[in-house]
Amino acid sequence: MKNVIQFQKGFSLPDFFEKYGTEDQCREALSDWRWPNGFVCPECGHTHHCLLKTNQLYQCNRCHHQTSLTSGTIFADTKLSLTTWFLALFLVTQTRNGISALELKRMLGVSYCTAWSVKHKLMQVMKERDDSQPLTGIIQMDDAYWGGERHGGKRGRGAPHKVPFVAAVSTNEEHHPIAMRFSKLKHFSKAEIARWADKHLKSSCTVVSDGLSCFDGVSEAGYKHVAIVTGGGPDSVKHEELTWVNTMIGNVKRSLNGTYHNVSEKHLPRYLAEFNYRFNRRFKLDNMLTRLAYVAVRTPPMPLRLLTMAEQSG
Numbered sequence: 001m002k003n004v005i006q007f008q009k010g011f012s013l014p015d016f017f018e019k020y021g022t023e024d025q026c027r028e029a030l031s032d033w034r035w036p037n038g039f040v041c042p043e044c045g046h047t048h049h050c051l052l053k054t055n056q057l058y059q060c061n062r063c064h065h066q067t068s069l070t071s072g073t074i075f076a077d078t079k080l081s082l083t084t085w086f087l088a089l090f091l092v093t094q095t096r097n098g099i100s101a102l103e104l105k106r107m108l109g110v111s112y113c114t115a116w117s118v119k120h121k122l123m124q125v126m127k128e129r130d131d132s133q134p135l136t137g138i139i140q141m142d143d144a145y146w147g148g149e150r151h152g153g154k155r156g157r158g159a160p161h162k163v164p165f166v167a168a169v170s171t172n173e174e175h176h177p178i179a180m181r182f183s184k185l186k187h188f189s190k191a192e193i194a195r196w197a198d199k200h201l202k203s204s205c206t207v208v209s210d211g212l213s214c215f216d217g218v219s220e221a222g223y224k225h226v227a228i229v230t231g232g233g234p235d236s237v238k239h240e241e242l243t244w245v246n247t248m249i250g251n252v253k254r255s256l257n258g259t260y261h262n263v264s265e266k267h268l269p270r271y272l273a274e275f276n277y278r279f280n281r282r283f284k285l286d287n288m289l290t291r292l293a294y295v296a297v298r299t300p301p302m303p304l305r306l307l308t309m310a311e312q313s314g
């Protein structure tokens with residue numbers, strides 16, 4: 001039987017170039033996504049305006065504020081053409097395992113720094129989008145760590161120089177995975193788990209985890225929580241109730257190691273967010289570009305200075 005995810009209709013390169021091959025086509029598409037009901041002045045909300053042909057600025061007829069198509073969005077202050085941005089959107093959403101900044105540099109014909117910035121801005125859009133949609137249903141939750149493994153030494157919980165992240169996969173009644181949310185935490189404590197739960201869970205959900213005491217933070221925050229006591233060490237056979245979250249932890253680590261030469265610990269939240277975003281939309285490959293672009297024009301600017309700072313906990 002064909003795998004429905006692998007064999008779904010995507011967005012082909014010829015289709016892409018036919019739709020978004022020119023600067024004018026990209027401008028028109030971006031304008032439609034940003035202002036689906038026509039231009040709205042970001043200063044005063046007025047809709048009557050004129051377009052200044054020389055510099056492509058929109059000028060409000062009431063307050064005379066001038067705004068560009070990209071100002072106030074993740075594309076703000078860009079020196080890249082829109083066709084380059086669109087090609088980046090295409091590559092980031094349509095490639096099988098994502099694309100690294102290094103590959104993006106080669107494919108777009110830009111500097112590494114520019115490619116890195118484009119890639120991280122798009123990952124930031126994915127992160128903000130998914131973080132705004134709390135998980136629901138039956139949620140398998142586990143603790144996980146990034147880094148350190150390849151340098152030998154202690155493995156698993158408590159090993160030094162590892163970045164802790166919480167792994168959560170929501171499933172339906174038939175135990176099929178619906179969505180995932182992997183987020184970096186400061187550390188595993190009841191308070192951190194409770195904070196995370198308040199941000200990422202819907203009140204109707206039920207969380208299933210192993211017996212690690214920090215997960216009591218879920219019930220302390222007021223959510224339904226079932227702890228499964230495995231009785232063994234961290235390597236004991238995982239229960240069926242936690243199969244999906246453990247599978248996804250393995251997939252994430254394999255994918256990050258396979259696609260990226262080096263995932264910096266301080267930017268791990270964005271890499272996790274990219275994986276989350278793509279998994280959560282795995283059945284909708286053909287419109288992933290338009291959905292991401294639609295959110296991108298609603299995501300505030302993220303200057304390089306902010307982009308390079310360490311991410312806070314998710």
Ligand SMILES: [Zn+2]
Pocket residue numbers: 041042043044045046060061062063064065
């Ligand atoms: Zn105005």
